[in-house]
Amino acid sequence: MEGTPRILVTNDDGYAAQGLQVLADSLESLGEVWVVAPNVEQSAVSHALTLHRPLRTHRMAERRFTVDGTPTDCVTLALGALMADVPPDIVVSGINFGPNMGVDVHYSGTVSAAFEGVILGVPAIAVSQVIAEGYSFHPAAKFARELTAWVLEHGLPPETLLNVNVPAAPPVGVRLTRLGTRRYTEGVLEQRDPRGRRIYWIGGGEPLWENIPGTDFPTVHGGEVSVTPLNLDMTDAEFLKRLKAGPPSWVGGETAGV
Numbered sequence: 616m617e618g619t620p621r622i623l624v625t626n627d628d629g630y631a632a633q634g635l636q637v638l639a640d641s642l643e644s645l646g647e648v649w650v651v652a653p654n655v656e657q658s659a660v661s662h663a664l665t666l667h668r669p670l671r672t673h674r675m676a677e678r679r680f681t682v683d684g685t686p687t688d689c690v691t692l693a694l695g696a697l698m699a700d701v702p703p704d705i706v707v708s709g710i711n712f713g714p715n716m717g718v719d720v721h722y723s724g725t726v727s728a729a730f731e732g733v734i735l736g737v738p739a740i741a742v743s744q745v746i747a748e749g750y751s752f753h754p755a756a757k758f759a760r761e762l763t764a765w766v767l768e769h770g771l772p773p774e775t776l777l778n779v780n781v782p783a784a785p786p787v788g789v790r791l792t793r794l795g796t797r798r799y800t801e802g803v804l805e806q807r808d809p810r811g812r813r814i815y816w817i818g819g820g821e822p823l824w825e826n827i828p829g830t831d832f833p834t835v836h837g838g839e840v841s842v843t844p845l846n847l848d849m850t851d852a853e854f855l856k857r858l859k860a861g862p863p864s865w866v867g868g869e870t871a872g873v
């Protein structure tokens with residue numbers, strides 16, 4: 616890499632979130648940090664893109680902007696407008712307030728912002744912090760800095776991001792992992808509003824994780840940082856191979872069901 620790297624920092628917890636500020640500060644020594652983040656919290660908005668109304672940015676300071684949209688909007692606007700002259704060398708999303716492990720990466724605005732970077736051709740990292748008694752964003756920020764420096768030097772495969780989860784206690788190590796599996800126990804809670812109408816709350820219970828070795832959850836639970844490479848291509852290569860080996864009746868030729 617030539618010259619000073621440009622680093623785009625975003626998140627889904629909003630511009631004012633402490634995790635974002637700690638992350639941006641820690642990356643300052645690596646290059647020119649730009650922050651483009653939602654003006655209000657956008658957790659669990661996944662990869663939503665705002666298409667049916669205009670977006671507005673607000674300049675908070677030099678290279679610091681809020682957007683009245685989603686994390687994906689922030690990355691899109693950063694690359695397409697705010698930083699359009701020289702695009703960033705890396706997108707770092709986080710530090711999220713709470714983990715993004717297993718199937719939760721599909722709901723996560725933090726991970727989706729990083730994927731938007733990947734889609735637009737910029738290597739990306741997503742960083743999330745487990746919240747429990749005594750947690751601090753500083754170990755996660757320190758590791759994010761080390762990992763960002765590594766990615767700036769080595770790059771990443773074109774469809775890949777690194778999803779990082781950091782335990783609440785100071786980490787005792789770093790481990791490469793797969794996505795874990797969570798059992799859904801939360802369900803839906805039905806209540807009545809003050810006018811007697813039914814209302815519903817999604818979630819609320821404690822998530823139950825399966826203790827599968829080599830996955831993110833037991834790694835973080837054991838006090839280590841987990842780093843999971845995620846690929847944009849969701850094709851199930853294994854099942855595709857099996858289907859092709861013994862094609863079902865609805866595949867191919869004149870006899871196909873279309």
Ligand code: MN
Nearest residue numbers: 627628658711
């Ligand atoms: Mn969040």
